[in-house]
Amino acid sequence: MSDHTLVFQCPPHFSLRDTFTCGQCFRFAEYGGRWRGVVGGQAVSVYIEDGRLCVGGDVPLDETAFFDYFDLAADYEEYKERLSAAHPFLRLACAHAPGIRILRQDAWEALISFIVSQNNNIPRITGIIERLCALFGQPRGDSFAFPPPQALAGLEAEALAPIRAGFRASYLLDAARLVSGGEVDLGRVRTAPLAEAREELRRIRGVGVKVSECALLYGFHRLSAFPVDVWMARAMAQFLPERLPGEVSDIAGVAQQYIFHYARTMGKD
DNA sequence: GCCCAGGTATAAA
């Protein structure tokens, strides 16, 4: 790998480890200081060197696509300033892992990943997705692409048994069938008003308030996808028993990820 | 063994 390498200026504080392991994506692993994963169907190796963000691949890579993937147009220093000013706990969360950026992941992959995430833990989510790709995805380098809806839509539940997804297997199949059949239109989720986008996603069995918000945030980059009420109702309620101030509601999802990572990792460094 | 994990569907109150 690395016959073709994209080079970007690295944003301040950007941490590949925090970004790839904070629980927003499940397909990157570190090997010798470089992070290997599959993005847009291409195996890539990502690393930071001399203040530059490098993305190596064995085929020519689309620079615009990776600029977009890492959300390089966004100013996370400004995001963190706003969040830090909004609440003392948010300030702690931002300081704890200031290198997190919200990746602009593939919508289908994010949707499936967060269906798998329900009542589950990160190591096991990672394993299930790994097996899903290995069984049903196209080979890419020494890894596998994420299987598209069409690759899963025709399967029976027993065919998914080897990935050991448990009760979530039928949810995955429902998602694959509805999306590949057009009954759920991911293009519409991308462009429709937020409330309608939610409704569209929640037609899939196993997609409730939390999964739909995660899919909207990570798969569709709707930064405001976490309405304060949902956000409040979940894991961070124990840390932030107040409503999120309106001034940062447009980046509530960013706040959610910083807090989630803080709550999950504090004391474990 | 018991408890919990980036929840949700379903039934019962």
Add this chain to the structure above:
DNA sequence: TTTATACATGGG
């Protein structure tokens, strides 16, 4: 409308 429980699996 709100609250309780089952759900598959596996790591701590």
